Amino acid sequence: MTIDLKTIKHISKLSRISVDDEKAKKLEGDLNSIFEFIEKLNELKTKDIEPLTSIAETTLKFRSDEVKSKNIKNQILKNSPEKNEDFFVVPKVVE
Amino acid sequence: MSDITSQTLSEIIKNIKEKKISSQEVTKAFVDRSEKSKLLNAFITEDFSTALEKSKIFDDKPNFDLKLPGVPMAIKDLFCTNGIKTTAGSKILNNFIPTYESTVSQNIWNEGAILLGKLNCDEFAMGSSNETSFFGNVQNPINQNLVPGGSSGGSSSALAGNLTPVTIGTDTGGSIRQPASFTGTVGLKPTYGSCSRYGIVAFASSLDQAGPMSKDVRDCSLLLEVISTYDRKDSTSIDFKRNNYSSELTNNIKGKKIGIPNEYRIDGMPKEIEELWSKGIEYVKDCGAEIIDISLPHTNYALATYYIVAPAEASSNLARYDGVKYGFRSIGKNLIDMYEKTRSEGFGDEVKRRIMIGTYVLSSGYYDAYYLKAQKVRKLIKNDFDEAYKKVDAILTPSTPSSAFKIGEKTNDPVSMYLNDIFTVPVNLAGLPAISIPGGLDAKGYPLGLQIIGKAFDEQNILNIAFAMEEKINFKNKITDWWIK
Numbered sequence: 001m002t003i004d005l006k007t008i009k010h011i012s013k014l015s016r017i018s019v020d021d022e023k024a025k026k027l028e029g030d031l032n033s034i035f036e037f038i039e040k041l042n043e044l045k046t047k048d049i050e051p052l053t054s055i056a057e058t059t060l061k062f063r064s065d066e067v068k069s070k071n072i073k074n075q076i077l078k079n080s081p082e083k084n085e086d087f088f089v090v091p092k093v094v095e
Numbered sequence: 096m097s098d099i100t101s102q103t104l105s106e107i108i109k110n111i112k113e114k115k116i117s118s119q120e121v122t123k124a125f126v127d128r129s130e131k132s133k134l135l136n137a138f139i140t141e142d143f144s145t146a147l148e149k150s151k152i153f154d155d156k157p158n159f160d161l162k163l164p165g166v167p168m169a170i171k172d173l174f175c176t177n178g179i180k181t182t183a184g185s186k187i188l189n190n191f192i193p194t195y196e197s198t199v200s201q202n203i204w205n206e207g208a209i210l211l212g213k214l215n216c217d218e219f220a221m222g223s224s225n226e227t228s229f230f231g232n233v234q235n236p237i238n239q240n241l242v243p244g245g246s247s248g249g250s251s252s253a254l255a256g257n258l259t260p261v262t263i264g265t266d267t268g269g270s271i272r273q274p275a276s277f278t279g280t281v282g283l284k285p286t287y288g289s290c291s292r293y294g295i296v297a298f299a300s301s302l303d304q305a306g307p308m309s310k311d312v313r314d315c316s317l318l319l320e321v322i323s324t325y326d327r328k329d330s331t332s333i334d335f336k337r338n339n340y341s342s343e344l345t346n347n348i349k350g351k352k353i354g355i356p357n358e359y360r361i362d363g364m365p366k367e368i369e370e371l372w373s374k375g376i377e378y379v380k381d382c383g384a385e386i387i388d389i390s391l392p393h394t395n396y397a398l399a400t401y402y403i404v405a406p407a408e409a410s411s412n413l414a415r416y417d418g419v420k421y422g423f424r425s426i427g428k429n430l431i432d433m434y435e436k437t438r439s440e441g442f443g444d445e446v447k448r449r450i451m452i453g454t455y456v457l458s459s460g461y462y463d464a465y466y467l468k469a470q471k472v473r474k475l476i477k478n479d480f481d482e483a484y485k486k487v488d489a490i491l492t493p494s495t496p497s498s499a500f501k502i503g504e505k506t507n508d509p510v511s512m513y514l515n516d517i518f519t520v521p522v523n524l525a526g527l528p529a530i531s532i533p534g535g536l537d538a539k540g541y542p543l544g545l546q547i548i549g550k551a552f553d554e555q556n557i558l559n560i561a562f563a564m565e566e567k568i569n570f571k572n573k574i575t576d577w578w579i580k
Contacts, residue, residue: 003455015410015454016417017447018435030448030509031455037510040399041468044475051470052477055301055526056288056331063327075178075194081424088420091430 003031099124100257104166104314107260111157111164118157118165118209122150125167125211129258134578135234137253139172140180140213149209161207162321169259171250172213173220174200174305175294179210183296184218184228184246187416187423187441197294198326199263199305206321211259215249218443219413220270220298222246223515224505227445232502235278236574237541241499244274250308251278255574261309261318265295267302268401269495269519272531275308276494276544279533279572281315281561282308284519286551287526288333291326299408300331302401302523312532312562316340319554338555346563349383353560354487358394359518361496367537368493375491375534375545378567379560387487391479396472397521398513403456403469404524409446410453416441448509477525484550489560492518494531494544518546528554532561533570540573 008027012019019027073086082089099107099121110116126143146167153165175181175193182188196204204210217227225233225248233248235241236256243252247264251274254262264271266284275282283306290305297303307318320341325334355376360369376386418424418437425440427433442450456465483490496517505512522529527548534545545564549557 007455008451011451011455011458014458015450016414016431016434016438017442017450018439019447027448027451031452033508033510034402034448034452034513037513038399038402038465041396041403041472044393044396044472046468046471046475049471049474051467052474053470054331055477056333058288058331058333060330061327070194072194075192076420079191079194079421081418081422090419091427091433093430 003028003035100128102260103310104260104317107166108164112159118150118153119147122146122167122209125258131579132256132258135236135252135256136231137214137233137249137256137258138169138212139182139184139215139230139249142179142210142212146209146211153207153209158207162317163203163206163208165207165209166260167209167211168203168261169211169214169253170200170262171216171247171264173216173265173296174263175296176200176210176213179213181213181296184216184230185442186229189229189423191421195294198291198328199295199322202322202324214253214262217246217248218446219296220246220265220267221445221449223273223512225249226502226506227443229443234578235499237278237499239577240502242277242502244277244499246270247274247308251275251280254278254280254308254310255572261307261314263305263322264308265303265305266523267298267405268523269516271306271308272494272519272529272544272546273515275531276542277499279542279570280308280310281312281530281532282306283315283319283530284522284528285319285323285554286528288331289323291324291329291332293326293328297412299405300412301408302405312558312565313341313344315530316344316558335552340555340558343555344562345559346566348560348563351384351489351560352387352487353379353384354387354389354483354490356389356391356394356490356492358391359492361517364496368496368543371534371543371545372493375564378564379491381567382563389483389487389490391483391521393472393475393479394521397476397524398517400469400472400476400524401520402513403465404473406449406453407457407466410450410457413450473524476521480525480527489557490548492546492548494518494546498537498539498541498543522548527551528557530557530561532565534568535570536573542572
């Protein structure tokens, strides 16, 4: 299987990473060599194998749902690229 | 007394407790040496003046009952530190100041350690040479223009270069053991679920583990004892009875059965690695252990499995970096344009490559062919180990297929870079503990590591085997301080 430029553009859209044509060409080469390497798995028959979804076979523990406010609103907002009073600012979404 | 910075953690603790040196003297020694070692580029963030202040506070009211009394320490910049910039080696987080502390680092501070600074690493821990860091290459103290390994490359460099007595790294596919191997130091990846992942910048959640890096096995056992705790804040943290790893450390490994997996004799493996492995086998025999040939038949599929599972999980974990609430933001025409530009400019090439691989293998129509397939092969790899551990107590392999390579040597070929992790990746897929210890030097005088893989939760056993082997190997690193003018 090969990954073409159209697929690269599609993956770029899905992953919300803009890719220019030059970068897309480079990625096409890189991803194809990586997938060529990955295709090796097809040598194995795995029809009846259970997938391993979690390595730590534990049952999740419950905790009570308590509000623990540390009053760190300002520190959190300080990390935002743009804020207005107590809000995170983003470009206009609805025209 | 030998120079403070070349002492082991155990020696420093002993000297502090016996009041032969103060925390301030130790901290100043490491700060002074770090100031002279900028060329290594091991630090992303230095916190030297605060460290000196804290060491004075410790000395004014010392508590010698703590396990790390007044010991200064630098840690990988993947652990969130409350109020101190945490970048994960990425531009997208280059101004991020966490409002909380990772459990593993908190455990260290609770035992009296003092933060020296945050150490360089591959961007989001994705890399095997520390060359993907936004903050530049790190030099290996062993020789100029040699990579220190990765992703915990700043950690291994700072440790081998005597800028920190011990350190903590993280290991998703070999990121503690491979840099330890490249710098002649000791690194342990604990069993999945031993050390809390809370507050560690996530890469691949089913594989990530924090672990100790040190100059010898005793120090490694002591640091593991401090960082390995059950934590309710991490839903995959496992509540099991942890050993007192340092006090239970013994070199008596008589009668232990050590497995040698035939599949690790890969094509084109350098003769020096073969010889190192044979020497390692002789050492464990000398210690009274029994050697047993074993088979791990799916070894050859581990890397391909890893390069589906890890990017898939990464693509999902890194979806949070969108330029809205924290981190770097690029200006866009609209919200979507802002996301796309932020992520395009904020992430480096290797991270983008992996996000895109992950997005692809999880996308509609490909999930079964790639991700599900990889999870099934992962099961086969785990079954191999389960089968082997019916016959043996631990497994001995080389840590890496070569010694450290030159900076720039492998950056243009992602697959050849990935092959570095061929001996370390199966361990993460199976969730097992493994330790890398220096086994000797190659013809160039570069260190080579040996890896001991244990059963799940059997860290004490691999530490003991490593401890016994360390005595026999009697390894000496050849470091000339070439970077200090």
